Amino acid sequence: SQQGEEDPQALSIQEGENATMNCSYKTSINNLQWYRQNSGRGLVHLILIRSNEREKHSGRLRVTLDTSKKSSSLLITASRAADTASYFCATDAGANAGKSTFGDGTTLTVKP
Amino acid sequence: DAGVTQSPTHLIKTRGQQVTLRCSPKSGHDTVSWYQQALGQGPQFIFQYYEEEERQRGNFPDRFSGHQFPNYSSELNVNALLLGDSALYLCASSIPPNEQFFGPGTRLTVL
Numbered sequence: 001s002q003q004g005e006e007d008p009q010a011l012s013i014q015e016g017e018n019a020t021m022n023c024s025y026k027t028s029i030n031n032l033q034w035y036r037q038n039s040g041r042g043l044v045h046l047i048l049i050r051s052n053e054r055e056k057h058s059g060r061l062r063v064t065l066d067t068s069k070k071s072s073s074l075l076i077t078a079s080r081a082a083d084t085a086s087y088f089c090a091t092d093a094g095a096n097a098g099k100s101t102f103g104d105g106t107t108l109t110v111k112p
Numbered sequence: 113d114a115g116v117t118q119s120p121t122h123l124i125k126t127r128g129q130q131v132t133l134r135c136s137p138k139s140g141h142d143t144v145s146w147y148q149q150a151l152g153q154g155p156q157f158i159f160q161y162y163e164e165e166e167r168q169r170g171n172f173p174d175r176f177s178g179h180q181f182p183n184y185s186s187e188l189n190v191n192a193l194l195l196g197d198s199a200l201y202l203c204a205s206s207i208p209p210n211e212q213f214f215g216p217g218t219r220l221t222v223l
Contacts, residue, residue: 030209033211033212040149040151040200040217040219042214042215042216042217044214045212048210048211090154098145098168098209099168100157101157102155104152104154
């Protein structure tokens with residue numbers, strides 16, 4: 001069953017704009033991770049945020065986690081054409097460390 | 113340091129055949145997980161190996177089996193292939209509970 005669900009399914013913006021993607025999940029988690037995937041290839045790990053953390057930054061990426069609402073957001077600032085990809089959130093829950101449950105992703109298109 | 117590697121890159125099989133996919137984890141990682149990703153969907157967890165034992169399993173039939181070797185590398189075997197098994201198969205390695213590192217995947221097409 002799907003744990004994480006990304007919203008929106010697709011997002012199209014101009015270069016330089018910010019992109020925000022959201023993820024909702026159903027059960028308590030140990031951590032939540034965001035990944036990027038280009039053209040059906042392997043997943044690139046972006047950020048891991050643990051359940052006791054509220055916000056993390058990495059370069060142009062900012063991830064927030066609200067465990068009371070069971071939701072997370074990924075913000076990409078000053079987007080570039082190279083950011084065009086699919087973005088997935090994945091959750092690890094309970095005793096299942098390393099068993100990640102993915103949503104179906106947000107497809108981001110950044111137009112030059 | 114090489115990351116996670118997978119072989120082969122692409123594979124074409126016919127229904128009823130068997131297939132073996134291979135994965136070498138990132139150096140120092142002892143846990144390997146396998147995922148199936150159908151077109152347009154997110155990856156789905158197949159199973160996870162640690163210390164040469166299957167530690168966790170997702171909702172996949174027994175046709176899907178695996179193995180982990182003493183050097184932590186792993187194989188995924190699928191028997192009696194169905195058309196619906198066509199997908200990208202991803203291997204990930206980790207030292208739980210830290211982040212997983214994914215390989216480039218093996219694209220399996222079943223005709």
